[in-house]
Amino acid sequence: MRLVTYRAGGGMRPGAVVSVDGEDHLLDLSSISARVEEILADEARLALVRDAVAATDAASLPRLDSVTLAAPVTPGKILCLGYNYRGHVPDGVDATANDPEWPDVFVKTPNTLAAPDDAVVIPQGATDVDYEGELAVVIGRRAQRVSIGDALAHVGGYTILNDVSDRAWQRRQSQWALGKCSDGFAPLGPWVVTADEVPDPQDLLVEVVRDGVVTVSQSTSTTIFSVAFVIHHLSQVLTLEPGDIVSTGTPQKLAAAQEAHRPLGDGDAVTVRISRIGELTTTFTVAQEAAR
Template sequence: MRLITLKDGMRPAALVASPDGDRVIDLSGVAESVVRILGDASAADAARAAIEAADPSTLPLRSEVTLAPPVTPGTIFAIGYNYRGHTAADPDAVVADPAHPDVFVKTANALRGADEAVVLPLQSEDVDYEGEIALVIGTAGRDIDPADALGHVGGYTLLNDVSARDWQNRTSQWTLGKNFDGFAPLGPAVVTPDEISNPADLVVEVERDGEITVSQSTSTLIFPFAELIAYLSQAVTLMPGDVISTGTPQKLTSALATHRPLAHGDAVTIRVAGIGELTTRFVDPHKTPAP
């Protein structure tokens, strides 16, 4: 299933593939939220039954609705430097694998849905993007065994870890640079695990205004998904709906060489086969929004 939340009333729904484009089936009669469907087997079965019984020709097209974030997490955990190949500030330095995951959080004010533009803050001169696979917890857990960890995943989605690099680099703590309003676009859908045959072999691709700037497989993760879940759960009880954004690959050499801060009208698309595409548009608050 590909589960979404409709901004109108924050209702759970699903995307159903059809020849003329994705169509939307309202699941509010099945469960009160996407998180409930992800974490409750009976709700998930009822959702699947409703999808199978629906007539796609009677359903609205995806373009006819507005999406909220697919889930509203209690916590968004984010991971830094989790793909091999990240460059160091010193180009001659060798980047060793960290001993432990580099964990920070994205705050509630940063969360945005797939259909919302991100307003570029006037206070920053270097806003950047990071395309990431995000795990949505379906079943609560503490001190989770790595062998059991993927069983706690309710689904997979995408997150753009938007970052104000100038603010991020002011101190050793990244909090403010990572958490301007709107700096965590999430979605558009949560894809249930049965749709993902091998989470250890997913290619994260990012496109900025028509140019591929990132392309790297989860096979190169330093800390695979199960290890991240197990590690976080040693300190925190992971709750249904919590999100773990698993890190961004290094940008391609050509993209690094031509880096420029995000500007009004820019569009960034994160693409992972099986999970979908998240496109975020960036706007200057003093200019007319891009079409």
């Protein structure tokens, strides 16, 4: 199932996306729960949603594009990985030779969260803003010191995160926070695909398209640290709660894209698409100087 949060009546409501003849419609779920996080955390609620989806006449529902989507969940924590995809190596070379022993983990603060259709505002003075298309894990069950074998049982679903980054600020310090945490630098969505729809998170194709050109294309099978390991690893230190986001890193840009790369600017558009999940398109605009 695909679960969304949408704006209605001055508030937020959960919904399920139901397709008919290739067109997405919206089933309101507010009679079942107030938040997507609560649905993911409760098998009984999930069963009610599945029953409601199966029983609905999708053609009678409003079109999904008639509503305004919010971020599908409101995470208490957004935990991200740095280098987590192996690059291309020549034949005969051990691809794992340069693997780090542990994941490089950083956080994005709550002000970074953005809805799937929100434009990202490039701050004044930012000279090197970049995109990172990532598979994002949504925690469904509380996870504290879980084993690798049990880790995926704590996943509620998967979504897409664009880890927008200001490289100039990122390079100014060993800690990355100021390069990662400008307002709106974490577009998320457009929905959460429940975990039962993604039997193997290590078998997904992650692609990024910038202005019509594919700049990233790599399988999650090439990650250094699996989703299961990352959840296990993080849960040894902190408790993961329903709705928390664990973003699993971005593949390297393709060689031609690296050579042609330029910082994001006004009017640029970036689409992150992941097999079995969907796609997230983000447009960028430049902050206007405030009147003096």
